[in-house]
Amino acid sequence: MSDDERLPQPATADIDLVTVLHALGDPVRMTLLLSYADDAEHSCDPRDLGLDHLHKSTVSHHMRVLREAGVTTTRVAGRNRFVSLRRADLDTRFPGLLDALLAGRATPVR
Amino acid sequence: MSDDERLPQPATADIDLVTVLHALGDPVRMTLLLSYADDAEHSCDPRDLGLDHLHKSTVSHHMRVLREAGVTTTRVAGRNRFVSLRRADLDTRFPGLLDALLAGRATPVR
Numbered sequence: 001m002s003d004d005e006r007l008p009q010p011a012t013a014d015i016d017l018v019t020v021l022h023a024l025g026d027p028v029r030m031t032l033l034l035s036y037a038d039d040a041e042h043s044c045d046p047r048d049l050g051l052d053h054l055h056k057s058t059v060s061h062h063m064r065v066l067r068e069a070g071v072t073t074t075r076v077a078g079r080n081r082f083v084s085l086r087r088a089d090l091d092t093r094f095p096g097l098l099d100a101l102l103a104g105r106a107t108p109v110r
Numbered sequence: 111m112s113d114d115e116r117l118p119q120p121a122t123a124d125i126d127l128v129t130v131l132h133a134l135g136d137p138v139r140m141t142l143l144l145s146y147a148d149d150a151e152h153s154c155d156p157r158d159l160g161l162d163h164l165h166k167s168t169v170s171h172h173m174r175v176l177r178e179a180g181v182t183t184t185r186v187a188g189r190n191r192f193v194s195l196r197r198a199d200l201d202t203r204f205p206g207l208l209d210a211l212l213a214g215r216a217t218p219v220r
Contacts, residue, residue, distance in 0.1 A: 017140070017211070017214045017215055018134070018135055018136065018137050018140050019135075020135075021131045021132075021134045021135035021140075021211075022131075022132070022135030022136065023135070024128070024131045024135070025128055025129075025130075025131035025132030025133070025134070025135040026128065026132065027128050030127070030128050030131075093214070094210060094211075094213075094214035095210065095213065095214075096206050096209065096210035096213070097207070097210040097211065097214055099206065099210075100204060100205065100206035100207040100209075100210050101127070101131075101204075101207065103204075103205065103206070104127045104203070104204035104205075104207055105127055
């Protein structure tokens, strides 16, 4: 981690399961999770996230819900913000959950 | 399964991950899930579920959300209704998810 600032987020031990489930129980936020599953940092531009159809403020709202739930971390570098998945923290807090979610999302319906 | 009627519920293949997460992203419904995790049938009486502080109609609402999401099944026997977890269906649809949720819920915060 660099000296760049991070937006507020819960400590690993404070990540709450029900709050995480609430955060992910939304189709846009699940789409974001799938984007972040590559463990890279992502810009907040809706076009980079396959969410061109949504207003930037809507996408920002969903990103905030994910960050405040402890699902993502946001690094601030000057005027830019970069979002990535807190995979290690989630795996520590809820072993197996993230893998099950990502596998479940990939399962064909029939 | 007996000849008793079941309330409407999605087929296993139609259980949707985001809908399940939304259903479980609520503290009362998570409490219900923990009650149902014993795989027994439970009455709909809030007192039997440790939810005495909630009105029966509130508990009924939460039960309905769980059933419609595919988390639970409700058997109707005369005037009585019995709710149980669709563990096998959830394990088929989303392998490892239920185990991770139940283990995660049991994890002490610190």
